[in-house]
Amino acid sequence: MATTTLPRVRVVVLNYDGGEMTLRCLDSLRALDYPADRVEVVLVDNASIDGIAERVRDEYPWVTLIESFHNRGFAGGCNLGIGDPASGAYDYVALLNNDAIAQPGWLRPLVDALEADPGLGAAASKMLFAERCWGVQVELEPSYESRTSPFYKGAALTGVKVDGADRLHDALFDEGFWGLLPGSLPGSFVNSSKRRGEVRIGERQVQGRPRTMSVRLHAVTPRRATLRTGAETLEVELDLEPRWFTLALPDEPDDIVNNAGSCLFQNGYAGDRGFLERDQGQFDAPDEVFAWCGGAVLLRGAYLADVGLFDERFFLYYEDTDLAWRGHHKGWRYAYVPTSVVRHEHAATSGAGSAFFRFYVDRNRLLTLAKNAPAPMVRHAVRKELFPMAKALVREVGSGVKHGRPPRWGRGKQQLDSMRSAAALWKAIRAEREAMRAASEVDDADVMGWAVSK
Numbered sequence: 001m002a003t004t005t006l007p008r009v010r011v012v013v014l015n016y017d018g019g020e021m022t023l024r025c026l027d028s029l030r031a032l033d034y035p036a037d038r039v040e041v042v043l044v045d046n047a048s049i050d051g052i053a054e055r056v057r058d059e060y061p062w063v064t065l066i067e068s069f070h071n072r073g074f075a076g077g078c079n080l081g082i083g084d085p086a087s088g089a090y091d092y093v094a095l096l097n098n099d100a101i102a103q104p105g106w107l108r109p110l111v112d113a114l115e116a117d118p119g120l121g122a123a124a125s126k127m128l129f130a131e132r133c134w135g136v137q138v139e140l141e142p143s144y145e146s147r148t149s150p151f152y153k154g155a156a157l158t159g160v161k162v163d164g165a166d167r168l169h170d171a172l173f174d175e176g177f178w179g180l181l182p183g184s185l186p187g188s189f190v191n192s193s194k195r196r197g198e199v200r201i202g203e204r205q206v207q208g209r210p211r212t213m214s215v216r217l218h219a220v221t222p223r224r225a226t227l228r229t230g231a232e233t234l235e236v237e238l239d240l241e242p243r244w245f246t247l248a249l250p251d252e253p254d255d256i257v258n259n260a261g262s263c264l265f266q267n268g269y270a271g272d273r274g275f276l277e278r279d280q281g282q283f284d285a286p287d288e289v290f291a292w293c294g295g296a297v298l299l300r301g302a303y304l305a306d307v308g309l310f311d312e313r314f315f316l317y318y319e320d321t322d323l324a325w326r327g328h329h330k331g332w333r334y335a336y337v338p339t340s341v342v343r344h345e346h347a348a349t350s351g352a353g354s355a356f357f358r359f360y361v362d363r364n365r366l367l368t369l370a371k372n373a374p375a376p377m378v379r380h381a382v383r384k385e386l387f388p389m390a391k392a393l394v395r396e397v398g399s400g401v402k403h404g405r406p407p408r409w410g411r412g413k414q415q416l417d418s419m420r421s422a423a424a425l426w427k428a429i430r431a432e433r434e435a436m437r438a439a440s441e442v443d444d445a446d447v448m449g450w451a452v453s454k
Helices: 020-030 051-058 072-080 106-116 146-147 303-305 319-329 355-371 375-402 410-425 424-438 444-448
Strands: 009-015 039-046 061-069 092-097 100-102 120-130 133-139 156-164 189-192 196-202 212-218 222-229 232-239 243-248 257-259 262-265 270-272 296-300 331-345
Touching: 009 020, 009 072, 009 106, 009 196, 009 444, 020 039, 020 051, 020 092, 039 051, 039 072, 051 061, 051 100, 061 072, 072 092, 092 100, 092 106, 092 303, 100 189, 100 410, 106 120, 106 331, 120 303, 120 319, 133 212, 156 196, 156 243, 212 355, 232 243, 257 270, 262 319, 296 303, 296 331, 303 319, 319 424, 355 375, 355 410, 355 424, 375 410, 410 424
Parallel strands: 009 039, 009 092, 039 061, 120 331
Antiparallel strands: 092 296, 100 331, 120 257, 120 296, 133 196, 133 222, 156 189, 156 212, 212 243, 222 232, 262 270
16 A cells, blocks of 8 residues: 555544653654654643643644643543544544553554454554563362362462562462462462462563572362473472472563453453463454453544544543444444554553542443443343442441441442442433434344353
8 A cells, every 4th residue: 555545543642640651652653664644643631740741742743732621531531632533634543542652563454454344443452561471370170179169269379489589579460360368377478379370570570581480389178280481381289288389481571461352241341352361372363352442442433423432421441342332233343453562551540459440440330331231231230239349338337336436448438439420320321321222233132242251
């Protein structure tokens, strides 16, 4: 395709006190292999106080700067940058998180995918974590107890060393491990593994090339386990006695997947396909996906003109899932393009796991389902929220009563606040839901065919 005929692309980057991280993102866009005269970079500054708007105005004359004088969240900030998709100002609009670095070849494969298939509303990138990791994978053989009781399901990990130095509190755990719990050993912590999980150490945490990684493991009931690093495999027996196991590490750390398109799970959650998996070629083929992640995506202008922009009531989180689901109702499809790669500092702005993060994730998941999902899935999701919320609230109130002090509000109160906020929007959401479903061009069964188990 000749340069003069390449589609015009607007790339929208949102800044909220991102500082040097935002400038690093803009620098990566300047280095794209896509012709600069066919790319418009728009930076939306979301009422930041980091001085980046002034620096961009002075040092990045090729960037179009839009300043908002209040924080409009991800949804509202991106909508400012996208503008009117029917205006003819661009053919496609890309979104790139300010905590991401685009590889030079990031944009062209996305454009090629949308050019080749007019039924695609969006093309999603492969998002890798910025930091590569070494790790030990723990895989447990199934047992009778693991099928009957979560308590017996896994192994306890109570120590991590790299080249003999303690690294437990620097360790990263994939989704095969539950959260840190008080340990059975004095002064230690425990992670209870599911059938398979991996403990990792990031390359920034070590000096040079580490040679070995050691893990201390035990199990409530005797279990056989396989430990792997990519350079060595050990078959071990676990029992109540904690033991150290040391394995050699490969020469190079692994890339870790952040997102390879987004999934709809059968429990009503949405999430990153491949999240926290080692990137070992399992996502190297193009594919159609249920949804795309707003952190690195190319959107067709006609798709946005048809479906609409982000719902600004969401503020942040699940706004991309909502927009993708709304597109399904109108027959749009989405592609995952593995040759388009960005590196991402996950949740660098909002802080994954913070109360702020959990409030919006919990609330907006319910709003997304209320707008788009079949009624049985909506009812199931609400019921699943109520019991753990009530249990946590009783614990928080009871703890205060027991110790003669006001409650120390935590997860239960946050879940209650999320549900109350979602309920306040229910009337408006319900009207939109009925209108959208009446005009839907696809059956629920077709959309729910995308739902996968966690």
